[in-house]
Amino acid sequence: MPDETFDAVVIGGGTTALYAAMYLMKYGGMSVGIFERRHEIGGCLSTEEAAAPGFRGNQHATMMFNWYHLPYYRDFPEFWDYGAQHDQYLVSDGGIFRKEQTCLAIYSEKDDPTQERTAKELARFSEKDAEKWLKMWNAWGSDEGLAVRLDQLFLPAEFRSTQEVLERQVAIYTKLVEAGIDPDSLILASSHLRAAKEWWESKELQYCIARLVLTGAFDVNQNAAEAPGFPAQLPILGFNRGGTHQIAHSAHKILVAGGAKFFTHAEVENVIIENGSAKGIRLTDGTEIGARKLVLSTLNPRQLVFDLIGREHVEEKLARRVELWEDTFGCLMWYSFAIHEAPKYEAAAFNPDINKTFWLGLAEDADPEHIARETYYMKLGIWPPLEDWCPTVWCHSMYDPSYAPAGKHVANNECVGPPASAHTEKEWLKIKRWFAEELIKLWSKHAPNMNWDNIIGCDYNTPYDNLRMKNLAPHGAMSGGDRTPYQSFENRPTPELANHRTPIKNLYCTGGQWWVGTNAGGTESYSCYRIIATDLGLGKPWEEPGKEEPYSLVQQYRLELERMRKTFPTT
């Protein structure tokens, strides 16, 4: 006799768990129980008081692309009001190049919807690039271009190559040819770096693109089918008002209102399997929870296969593939600095708006080879020399007062680091301090006011600290898993698991290790729900009149930007 029973039992209480639960509850009409090991739900949607009293930082996810939550806004109209409020800086992405004393600012879609301001900046380096940028934006920013991108994002593998999807791709092809960024056989086989070098003349733009690639847990030296659409991501980087955790609150409110039940401090031991079918879960304290219809795991593939299911239920090939899952690359040094004064960059002499940039790369010079080299060093487990460090920094408090006490600021940074397993606890303690000194040394070369006199406090977050989320273990990779071509698209996490089904009937799976992955968006859970709804005949909002995809998502994309502009007008 189970101690409690739900229609759907969700293992894990992180981002993708909450999102999937929302659909199961509202559109599947199910009773839902969510079981989380930690004291808190939300997983990587986490905002804590960090660095000093009154300062807040996002400990994990911080970047919100404009497309992250589109179906949720459509299917849960209260989602925005409850807290999922994206906003953009004036400048979405940029890089500062110290030796050249220049900088490149990519203005946000919110403030530069036609990208003409960006093009003007690009023209200072290359007229040809400026012209191509506008054509690129015209192609990918159009409804047709957006539709193609959203197809790839919000469909599970088995629905991604339908006739209609292919036709939409073919339709956009001519626009890409016209823009000079058509994906021929060479480009499709190219590394991100090679594609950036091929398409853009200016090293400054190459650098900005390659640096954002790194943030996506891609190795810039590896081939990636994502390359053709990648430049269009630069103007659409946003953040969440009030902290990323507000999104978890929003989901939580919706779930509570709909009757979902939450259990924290409730670690799941395994899935109860009878005759090859999931019947519920067993918690570490021995409690058994029955699942009438399904169990959904949001843990990582290793936890799923070896802990929750057990090897005896899994074929050798799948077991081997899960053992070989690679997750040592997306490990990050992620620091928060409580500061008196926001960073003032010397490069502001070149373009004052660089001070108002969200995702800002600090580079010794504009050669994207630094990023390639940093990547190789990281693969070898060696810290690169300082000139090959490629940190990115941001400062939400410039736009959102909730992040810091009045008149003060909190600035954060991301920089690739070695996997947690590379060092002992004691070594990490040392490294954490050493890294802060090195980083400030570098940062102050770009912004002289970023020195220790300006710093009130510092919070050190390393791959080691990331182990607080067990599903990021054993290496503490924030992305949950590297995005190599053999761990992307229909290979993520493996072809056998990519469609969210498992070898166990009624046991489904999703999480940051599924496609799209490596972000705090809602794609993995939405795709998972599509599979579940298809298998079990549940409600399909995307089939409701007016919600047909991909164009209802395109519409949501436009609406979101309008809301952003209206709610948080640029001063």
Add this chain to the structure above:
Amino acid sequence: MPDETFDAVIIGGGNQALYVAMYLAKYAGMSVGVFERRHEIGGGLTTEEMAAPGFRGNTHAVIQLPWYHLPLHRDFPEFWDYGGQLDQHLCSDGAVFRNNQTCLAIYSEKHDPDQERTAKEIARFSERDAEKWLKLRKNWREESVQRVEMDMLFNPAELRGTPEMFERQLAIYPKLVEAGVEPDSLVLASNFMRVAREFWESPELQYCAVRFALSSAFDVNQPGLGMVALGEASTLPTISFVRGGTHQIAHAAHKILVRDGCKFFTHCEVDKVIIENGAAKGIRLADGSQIAARKLVVSTLNPAQLCFDLIGREHLDYRTVRRVEALESSFLCLMWYSFALREAPKYEAAAFNPDINETFWLGMAEDADPEHIARECHYQKLRKFPPLEDYCPAIWCHSLVDPSYAPAGMHIAQSEQLGPPAPTYTEREWLEIKKRYAEELISIWKRHAPNVNWDNIIGVDSNSPYDCLRQTNCGPNGNMAILDCPPYQRDANRPTPELANHRTPVKNLYATGSAWHPGGWAASAESYNCYKIIAGDLGLGKPWEEPGKEEPDSLVEQQKITKKNMREAFPTN
């Protein structure tokens, strides 16, 4: 008025130049002139006296695979007798692993056609791997599989996607599944490391499979090469060399060409292709003389030389220029040493398997973890020598099986290892590095084979990426494969999609070389495929359409004959 006129003018006198000339002379009936900058023809097919008097080594190409010259053997029956003679060691590939005092020997096809002996050795590490090895072997020997291989190797890009070829590919798919090596989306997107780990249990076999990737000019960490990686395992038993030195192949080609009336010009550097109204009319040499071409000019130089020196930017579109500028050639730079020895190396691992002493392509590894190779590749990309424990050299000793390589009773052993590209250091620095590297290599080698020490060494010849610049088409980095082989520089992308079919933006100017598909080796596919395009464009003789020479079957048949020749000419004693 040109100083001399030919139907076909060939720029460069390396292996691809000789092969394409052979077809133009014999099957197109053209008069052919070959123009070479150096004092000697043959290019990468070079064997020199080195390390000490009476010792000979191959300074560039050394590995030959049985498929390398199949069309030449078929279309020029005298090619074998004139010098294109392959042979194999007892073991064609292997590695010694110092820490656990083991080794793995992959027996050659010649000595172990069914691979039972190899499987027995593999079984000492993993029964499962041994079983899979035999299945894979059986699979690869099937004619249906070899036909697919020939399709892919001996056709230029535009002839590679016919419905018949797709059908042949589909037909072998169930066989791969049966052998347990199904190439699904994950495998296709994988790198060598991932494929080796996915298919093989034993790190020893993983190490051998991954090490050979380096010798084929692949970065083992580069994704998108899963299918190549899969095929490479079945290549290991076929690794061969040329009796009498790799240069014998150049001699064979030379004899045939002289007979067919071809004329050779050494010390003749070509300055430019003469272009009139968008068509190639001939060439201008560095000394100012002009050579006219009645029908065509073929360049065998690298793509940058072709586009920027021979043609000139003004004749090219922006995209081609940009792509050629972006070509990557800094990976396959090699430290390539020759040691004249009194005594062949005797490995301590021979206690585990005595045959390891008679291995051709032998990896020396600190332990059997292929991660060492992955790390060496990362260091190479950073243009640094790795720490000694990540050195992954391969070594060989032809004099074990071919007395022509060394004086009686003596031996010559050679080595290959990645090294930084030539421009990383100055001439003076290279001089120091070359000395230091010899010491380092011997310090590693003697830990595996104690008799490889300075008392046993009569002389050393040090060949580095800097020395590779003697062939200017290996410049600027001294890359032995001319171009690296990431997925964006392979297949239909090699060297770029615009040039892959051997045509250039200039009419009647064709191009080939190691920078074309399949590339990176001393094979003949690059020139044969180029001739296929030329023959199609200009309506020349097509031997592959002659009765009995239909492809891919005639090539599959030829491979059997070549292997039979090897066994009959050099019987196992």
